[in-house]
Amino acid sequence: MRKLQGAFKSLAYSILNTIYPLKCPVCKRPSNSLLYSPICRNCWSGIKRYEGASCRICSEPFTSDAGDICGRCLMERPPFAGVITYGLYSDTLKEAINLLKFSSVKRLAKPLGMLIAKLDIPQVDMIVPVPLSIKRLRQRGFNQTLLIGRVVSKTLDIPLSSELLYKKKETLPQAVLSASDRARNLKNAFATRSRLKGETVLLVDDVMTTGATARECSKTLLKAGAGKVFVATVARAVML
Numbered sequence: 001m002r003k004l005q006g007a008f009k010s011l012a013y014s015i016l017n018t019i020y021p022l023k024c025p026v027c028k029r030p031s032n033s034l035l036y037s038p039i040c041r042n043c044w045s046g047i048k049r050y051e052g053a054s055c056r057i058c059s060e061p062f063t064s065d066a067g068d069i070c071g072r073c074l075m076e077r078p079p080f081a082g083v084i085t086y087g088l089y090s091d092t093l094k095e096a097i098n099l100l101k102f103s104s105v106k107r108l109a110k111p112l113g114m115l116i117a118k119l120d121i122p123q124v125d126m127i128v129p130v131p132l133s134i135k136r137l138r139q140r141g142f143n144q145t146l147l148i149g150r151v152v153s154k155t156l157d158i159p160l161s162s163e164l165l166y167k168k169k170e171t172l173p174q175a176v177l178s179a180s181d182r183a184r185n186l187k188n189a190f191a192t193r194s195r196l197k198g199e200t201v202l203l204v205d206d207v208m209t210t211g212a213t214a215r216e217c218s219k220t221l222l223k224a225g226a227g228k229v230f231v232a233t234v235a236r237a238v239m240l
């Protein structure tokens with residue numbers, strides 16, 4: 001039986017290999033992993049948790065060790081209680097997130113979600129993924145943060161609330177905007193379908209850059225009655 005399973009596995013692997021040209025996009029060598037493919041096991045194991053200095057509130061990585069709160073948080077205290085993040089948005093982690101998001105390699109949601117699940121997640125009542133607008137959802141066909149949120153929810157046994165928060169306004173892609181335009185772009189872009197009663201929420205996102213999305217979503221959730229919002233992201237990007 002085990003032999004048969006093994007044969008089936010290798011058959012499945014070779015079929016998969018034909019469908020997806022399994023060349024690791026990071027090191028360009030043949031990929032050898034079912035779980036992370038097309039990224040190879042070697043490159044995946046190179047994804048490291050960021051352990052350098054970062055803002056105590058929003059976890060923005062610091063270039064120097066000075067201070068413990070970043071300028072943005074000093075200027076305006078964020079509505080969220082804290083940000084938990086795995087690594088820097090670079091190298092293999094960036095590649096994996098982009099493959100999921102822009103090339104629909106949906107199976108990567110599992111290992112990416114597991115990165116968040118491994119972190120020290122505070123006690124929360126529910127997981128809320130950052131929503132996409134209807135238009136963007138139709139274009140992409142799926143919401144990557146929902147896929148990631150589902151993995152975190154299952155692994156940590158925390159209820160997932162995927163319908164609570166939605167994006168009511170069509171906005172420009174954040175990536176093309178400056179830091180100040182990002183906040184303006186998202187103003188009043190989100191809404192909730194129901195009220196909360198003081199619950200603690202874990203907002204899940206793939207990448208956090210200026211934190212404009214996390215701030216706006218948290219504000220909306222608090223307005224709807226959430227007691228506290230924590231944010232968990234797979235990666236943290238630095239805006240230069």
Ligand SMILES: [Zn+2]
Nearest residue numbers: 024027040043
């Ligand atoms: Zn590789």
Ligand SMILES: [Zn+2]
Nearest residue numbers: 055058070073
């Ligand atoms: Zn900060």
